[in-house]
Amino acid sequence: MNPDARIAIIGAGLGGLVAGALLQQRGYRVRIFEQAPEFARLGAGINLSPNVMKVLGEIGVSDRLLDIGIRPRSWVSRDLTTGEILFDYRMRDVVETKFGAPYITIHRGDFHAVLTEAVAPGTIEFGKRLRGFEQQAGNVRLDFDGHPSVDVDFVIGADGINSMVRETLLGPELPIYTGYVAHRSIFPMSRLDGMEVDDFCKWWSDDAHGDRHIVVYLLDKAAEEIYFVTGVPQADWDHGLSFVDTDMEEFRGHFAGFHENVIRLVEACPTATTWPIFEREPLTLWSRGQVVLLGDACHPMKPHMAQGAAIAIEDAAILVRCLEHCGDALGAALTLYENSRKARASHVQKHSHANKWLRAPMDPSWVFGYDALTQELGVPAGTP
Numbered sequence: 001m002n003p004d005a006r007i008a009i010i011g012a013g014l015g016g017l018v019a020g021a022l023l024q025q026r027g028y029r030v031r032i033f034e035q036a037p038e039f040a041r042l043g044a045g046i047n048l049s050p051n052v053m054k055v056l057g058e059i060g061v062s063d064r065l066l067d068i069g070i071r072p073r074s075w076v077s078r079d080l081t082t083g084e085i086l087f088d089y090r091m092r093d094v095v096e097t098k099f100g101a102p103y104i105t106i107h108r109g110d111f112h113a114v115l116t117e118a119v120a121p122g123t124i125e126f127g128k129r130l131r132g133f134e135q136q137a138g139n140v141r142l143d144f145d146g147h148p149s150v151d152v153d154f155v156i157g158a159d160g161i162n163s164m165v166r167e168t169l170l171g172p173e174l175p176i177y178t179g180y181v182a183h184r185s186i187f188p189m190s191r192l193d194g195m196e197v198d199d200f201c202k203w204w205s206d207d208a209h210g211d212r213h214i215v216v217y218l219l220d221k222a223a224e225e226i227y228f229v230t231g232v233p234q235a236d237w238d239h240g241l242s243f244v245d246t247d248m249e250e251f252r253g254h255f256a257g258f259h260e261n262v263i264r265l266v267e268a269c270p271t272a273t274t275w276p277i278f279e280r281e282p283l284t285l286w287s288r289g290q291v292v293l294l295g296d297a298c299h300p301m302k303p304h305m306a307q308g309a310a311i312a313i314e315d316a317a318i319l320v321r322c323l324e325h326c327g328d329a330l331g332a333a334l335t336l337y338e339n340s341r342k343a344r345a346s347h348v349q350k351h352s353h354a355n356k357w358l359r360a361p362m363d364p365s366w367v368f369g370y371d372a373l374t375q376e377l378g379v380p381a382g383t384p
């Protein structure tokens with residue numbers, strides 16, 4: 001990529017911000033257009049596994065994240081009925097040694113705030129919702145709601161599952177509702193009355209209960225708050241693409257009759273939000289002309305491996321390496337990017353869909369051991 005190229009990133013989410021920070025580090029001119037007028041602090045936690053922490057180290061934010069988040073002792077999988085431990089995958093210290101970077105859990109709002117500081121001040125242009133674009137003779141004209149058009153040389157569509165960049169490239173197509181919802185809540189630990197919790201635990205039902213689960217973890221060192229995210233079958237979703245407030249009585253009913261610690265947790269939780277889980281079929285193309293997709297815009301997945309953001313951020317790192325590697329040959333760079341990433345993203349999508357990740361003893365090296373900073377480009381890598 002020519003260093004003077006005018007680069008636009010659509011979406012200041014997790015993948016877009018990392019792409020912006022990496023490009024700026026390498027001297028590129030970047031503007032990030034974000035539809036939101038400002039960022040709201042979403043009530044959610046997030047897992048950052050070693051494969052993503054390596055990229056976050058490259059943009060200089062991993063120490064800051066380690067200061068805020070926690071390094072869970074283990075990923076503990078438990079039977080939702082009996083509490084029996086199905087797998088205790090040791091993470092703290094062990095993961096660092098094996099994969100060269102830690103596994104942390106953190107408040108998603110804290111993570112996002114740290115990422116916004118990794119790009120130069122003024123890079124993010126808030127309140128600019130992309131409506132569409134037109135590619136003509138080496139130029140891309142971006143159209144925004146209520147703002148003048150902007151001409152650029154190259155566009156990265158990092159605008160999430162309902163991507164307008166994807167829609168403009170490939171036509172309108174709603175994402176597929178998976179038949180599952182996720183309930184999310186963060187609330188004070190004090191409401192648990194001293195109940196002991198693992199610092200990270202996924203509780204799994206047997207198949208007779210329709211593949212439901214609840215993942216419970218801490219978000220920061222003070223351990224004053226606890227977070228959970230569920231996966232619960234729900235045949236229909238009538239609320240559009242966004243989340244809604246949870247009906248708490250109905251929610252608690254989903255976990256009635258299970259282990260007493262889970263019942264205490266859902267009883268203690270005052271409020272939650274319910275998120276529909278959507279997916280998409282693999283896309284027929286990841287780029288066209290001077291426009292490319294990354295992250296959820298390209299390959300949204302069920303959140304059951306906690307890898308959606310990680311894969312978006314890996315995409316960003318590999319894309320930037322491909323742009324550097326190919327110089328002015330943009331088409332070659334975008335082909336190299338797709339060839340480098342498609343197999344891995346598709347495998348993680350497939351395994352997330354199956355929801356068996358770390359339920360029973362297994363080796364997670366193919367996911368955690370991937371290094372987007374050094375991985376050979378152009379070969380399908382990071383698959384089981």
Ligand SMILES: Cc1cc2nc3c(=O)[nH]c(=O)nc-3n(C[C@H](O)[C@H](O)[C@H](O)COP(=O)(O)OP(=O)(O)OC[C@H]3O[C@@H](n4cnc5c(N)ncnc54)[C@H](O)[C@@H]3O)c2cc1C
Nearest residue numbers: 011013014015035047130159160295296306307308309310
């Ligand atoms: C319940 C749940 C739990 C999850 N837990 C984890 C986890 O623990 N670990 C993990 O790695 N992943 C997790 N994920 C997945 C993760 O949140 C996503 O995969 C990740 O956010 C994708 O990043 P992205 O940058 O592609 O998109 P996003 O982070 O969604 O960012 C897209 C951005 O684009 C903006 N935008 C959208 N449209 C426009 C437009 N037209 N114009 C301008 N801006 C626009 C949006 O406002 C947003 O800021 C979870 C997801 C869910 C639903």
